[in-house]
Amino acid sequence: MTQTTDLRGVVPERDVRNGPGRLTLGLLLLGQFMAILDVNIVNVALPTMRVDLHASGAALQLIVAGYTIAYAVLLITGARLGDIAGHRRMYLTGLAVFTVTSLACGLAPSTGPLIGFRFLQGIGAALMTPQVMSMIQRNFTGAARGRALGLYSAVIAGGVVVGQAAGGLLVSADLLGTGWRAVFLVNVPIGAALLATGPRLLPRDTGPRGGDLDIRGLLTLSPAVLLFVVPLILGHELGWPLWGWFSLAASAAFLAAFVVVERGAAARGGRPLISPRVLRAPRLLPACGAIMLAPGTWGSFLFTTTLHLQGDLRMSPLESGLAFVPSVTAFAVVGLNWQRLPARWHRRVIPVGFAIAAAGYLCIGPLAGGGVPYELLTAVIGFGLGVMSIIMTAGLEHVPAEDAADASGLLLSLMQISQVIGVATIGTLFLTAAESSGSTRHAEYGTGWALAAVALVGTVFTVLLARDRASAREA
Incomplete structure (x- = not known):
């Protein structure tokens, strides 16, 4: 018989209130906060971008949606890469990509490069953020894990709201004449500080890791999510065109294919992207x-x-x-x-x-x-x-x-x-x-x-x- 515990669980291995646990959690959650912040902080800067970059409505949509699309499509893959290469390593890699592309977004000369850099910024976030919950799972237990997840939830909710307020504040302040560029450049000093302290504060990966990435699963899940998210993001603005409905139907087909592929991988003793054991x-x-x-x-x-x-x-x-x-x-x-x-x-x-x-x-x-x-x-x-x-x-x-x-x-x-x-x-x-x-x-x-x-x-x-x-x- 396996003894169960209540949600307060067992004595914590690493508590968020003292020692390295608090510093570690703070570093992890600050990276998560930046990623969530960037989903919303751009919204209030769009009118200024339209004037400064002479951007069309479609370009503005892609500036906002490009980040969200890349982020949503690659989250599960980012989580698995952390399991393969190490969560600490992938967190720092994603943070570096996110920080560099934030700088590139802030310096973008026109809408084309800005849209491209926003996609890359979303990729960095997708590599970084899944490692936050994984490292909480691996390094906090019992009551400490509950507190860590409580802070994690608050950061996600707070990032959405602060994005709205911070975007308006930064654009209105027009710091050093940066205008809309400040909503991206604000990430650079924070990201640089996290990259400088992360190697010392983040726990080293322990236990077995490695294996292969489920390429077949990736090639079916990514199109399924992409074909689903894109028409939802762009549909209303474009009047729900016919291609959007075809895209949603194709998403369902890819999702069905993903289920078949994952079952086959599990039956062969492989490691699917989403393990049936987890479900x-x-x-x-x-x-x-x-x-x-x-x-x-x-x-x-x-x-x-x-x-x-x-x-x-x-x-x-x-x-x-x-x-x-x-x-x-x-x-x-x-x-x-x-x-x-x-x-x-x-x-x-x-x-x-x-x-x-x-x-x-x-x-x-x-x-x-x-x-x-x-x-x-x-x-x-x-x-x-x-x-x-x-x-x-x-x-x-x-x-x-x-x-x-x-x-x-x-x-x-x-x-x-x-x-x-x-x-x-x-x-x-x-x-x-x-x-x-x-x-x-x-x-x-x-x-x-x-x-x-x-x-x-x-x-x-x-x-x-x-x-x-x-x-x-x-x-």
Whole structure:
């Protein structure tokens, strides 16, 4: 019989509150923060880019989407490369690529090079960020791992909001006449500092590693993700052209081929990109379902509400970004303190969090007139979604350390793709309603109902996750 533990687990091998653990975690999370920041920081700089670079609408879309596409497509591959070559090495390699291409983006003379450098920047992020969760899995245990994942969740949520606010602040400040270029150049000194300290602070890879990259899996999964993400990102702006629907159909075909290829690799005793053994880990699949929905609602809420705040409510980019700061604070309060609750409550509070978020989304429409501060609404939603760190802790609790790369790549890919899906679907609903009514306030009503419905569907997965089925299996 295998003894199970609650989510606080065992005595930590490396605690985040003292010694090298705190410095190590800080370095890892700062790299993760930069990668998430760059998904959103560019948005508020687009009007300035359009004027300075004489950029077309399609070029601006590719400047934003190029990073996201490369990032989403290569996350799972980046995780596996970390497992093969070493997570420390791949983190530093990805960080170096990200830092150099950030400098190149900031110095780009025209839209063509800028689009190319944004793709390369996304590749650097895809190599770097999967190693963060993998190294947390391998170097933190028990309560320390829970705290580390709580900080990790807060960094992901905070990077999205800070990106909005920091982008507006940097562009408005026009430091040394850099204008929009500052949103890229800000990464350079931070990346250089991390590269200088990383070799001393990051734990060396231990245990067996090596093997071959699943090329067949890569050649089927990458097109599947690419053909799925591109039409979702560009579809609304281009009027949902026919090629987009063909692309989505082709994505489904490649995904089916990927499943066949992976099953064949596992049957031959190989190492597929996504191991079936990982998918069989207790509670991982319900966690994947919840993670597919929670970031999707958050990303689309941020997108639509930012448009409303800068639309009918006439806020500046900086003001609209600051309106989301309370949500990150509330998110962090839950993520960093849930372990103080009795152990039997840990997984049970996850459905409660989704229900709170759903209630907050239902209030979007009635509060769209601005009578009640939006900061209060964002705080309620952030408080509900703060259970994300519990979801990740529960989902990863029974994943062996040797499978950490597979699990981290899978979860990160789902989080990134879910935000693309959320913005594409609910964002399209919002934009269509705003265009037909001429009012972003009117569009917020339908958006609120849609987000609440998705959050309620997510409670189904969270209820499954809350059930302690692992104990029954292991007993």
